[in-house]
Amino acid sequence: MAYKKKYAVMALVGVCAASGVAWWAQNKSAPSGDAAKPAVSAAPGSGAAAGPAKAPAVEVAKVETMTLVDETQAVGSLRSRQGVMLRPEVGGRVKHIFFNDGQRVRKGQVMVQFEDQLQVAQLSQAKAELSIAEANHKRNQELVTQNFISKRSLDESGAALEVSRAKLALADATLQRLKVLAPFDGITGLKQVNVGDYLKDGADMVNVEDIDAVLLDFRLPERFQAKIRAGQKAQLTVDALPGRPFSAIVQAVDPLIEANGRSVGVRGCIDNRQQQLRPGMFARVNAVFGSRENAMVIPEEAIIPQGGRTFVVKVVAGEKPDTLVSERVAVKVGLRQPGKVEIVEGLAAGDTVVTAGHQRLQKDGTAVRVVDLSQPGGGKPAGGPAQAGAPAGGASAAASTNGAAPQGTKSSASVAPAATGKPGAPTNKVALTGPNPCLRGADAAR
Template identity: 30%
Template sequence: MNKTLKTILILVAVTAIGYFVYKQFPAEPEKIARADGGGGPMAQQVAVDVYVVSPSAFQNRITTTGTVLPNEDVELRSEIAGRVTGINFEEGSRVRKGQLLLTVNDADLRAQLQKLESNQKLYREMEERQRTLLEKEYISAQEYDQVSNQLATATADIQALKATMAKAYVRAPFDGVIGLRQVSEGSYVSATTPIARIVDVSPVKIDFAIPGRHSQQVKQGDKISFTVEGNPETYQASIYAIQPNIDPTTRTLQIRALFDNKNQEVKPGAFVNVSLALKESDDAILIPTEAIIPEATGHKIYLAKNGKAVPKMVKIGQRSETLIQIMEGVTPGDTIIRSGILQVRDGSKLNIRKVQSAEEVLATPNTTQSGTEETAG
């Protein structure tokens, strides 16, 4: 009897405590509904905002990296071996095309030239006498031709030697800035000895590459904008050359633009960020970037159809700060779920709180209709 009484008392105490807790901390209606397996019509609905798709104007833009190249760049070397007898330039100075920069000893060549010119004078006098004799028919034509050939050979030897002597004078091949000198007067140079580097830095070339799929959308004369590493200023350049083929290894198209660089503020060898505007589309399909769900097999969105969520795989294009271009999978008039994505599942019932159109999204601050595709340079 004592055991039975104790058991009854314990059950009464537990019941009293449970009732007290229930009164003090009532369960939430939603949790009660889930506990008893029921739930009202709103218990399984997901509150979302949606976006109604409509065609919009959109300009594709590629951003990539590139390198600044000099317009011309040559390492000066002597075409003949010899001792340096004269240096006629200052390091870092501007030089003009044809300006004499360095002289190699040509004393032996001058001596040979003097000898050849003496022989030429002798043969010329002989040729004149032989011509007079030939006119009076005192000698045969064969005898005259022999002397005439000797004169022609001497003249050709002089021309060849003068061409060799010209190689002893190193001249600027174009207008530019000459760099640091690598030789001194009196040093011995050969065809493999670097003397100095001369570069033309006005204008400069901007060398970059874009994905090959855009090869039909770019042409000579198109403008690019670029920034130099460490400099916030934006410069404009014009495309002047396009590689005729796509690189089969990288699948990119090599492009060069020209920047006048009148103030020489852009240095060759610098790293640049390039922005290239492509063809503008008047009927692009754009949706908010937050509506995209990345997956291992591609990109997915949720459509709102008949009050339920329907998943859809899409192919994306370029993107701006707030919008992304859809190439396949979405058509004008579709309703895209743009918020509450993490709670949405296939077939989820939807409680649509807000409906936005493309015009409303594009009208919000910091929204641009220019998309950017980033690619390695």
């Protein structure tokens, strides 16, 4: 029993000794820790003595100005400005074919000639009957003046003359129907008939396509029907010709909204005198409704949707020197581009907004530290309001620190229509002479 009490007393003494050593070590290190605090507070550009060490770090970006293009994407297909399948009006046997596959033809050119022996004979007969009728009528006119025949005989010969003329016109029209003519200038397709074939009326012979200008048909959602109008430009690319942008002029907008898809039909025209495009091609369309110069934009990360409204957090100068605080502002957004949002109301060019760290800013007036991730030592606090205005972190990392803003010009080029293209890039600009066929009237096009 005495042995156990001895070891219990020794253990109690050991615990007391360890506690005393720990208390002494803690009291000795406290002065050195207090001396280090002023060094942290005295960091250059840190602001108040105790605030900056606890201020939340945020990333910011400046409100930029750039040119925004109001546009939307769609898919469409190409078709000929004029296209027709040639078919005979009457049946008959093919006598001659006056074209080759893929040949350019002119309006009124004879394409196919049918057997016409019978019709030629009927025309000759009609001419002979007309000659006799004219001679009889002339003779009757002379006899009436001499009172050798009655006036009724002269009227009968005149009527017979008119009948003979009508028969001649009918025979000539029947003969002409055996010639199939090109209805307009164009290019023939692949012929589907041969010499000697007997064709019924309405049988397919060959298609003729006018592709000096091709039409672009596409559809847009009904919400764009108030924006799209004739005369606007649409940029397009085709999968068959990658890397070659084309430009179309909107010619007409369908007044009828399709009930099934709630979309509106749009038709554009493309100058195709270089024959690069073909009817039936699939096209990716970028319809351009307009553009706005000097539009104010911010990174989309800065937008805070809340309760049906849109907010951003501005970084402004605090009441104390060299301090930055947060301020929540309601804004009205406009167009959206990849990574960018237009601000219509609520901000001014040059304002600084928070792009990362919103969750740390629960109320207005919160002191913040601006972190510039674009610098080699990322995470280093910015040194005051002048530096806080410079873009920092994320989408604004490419901005310069001297206040110059080449970003706006660069972004404008990125959202400009594809029709601008690159120098030397192949486009559908034609080197041919003459007016653009898409700008000519419908009558002139024919």
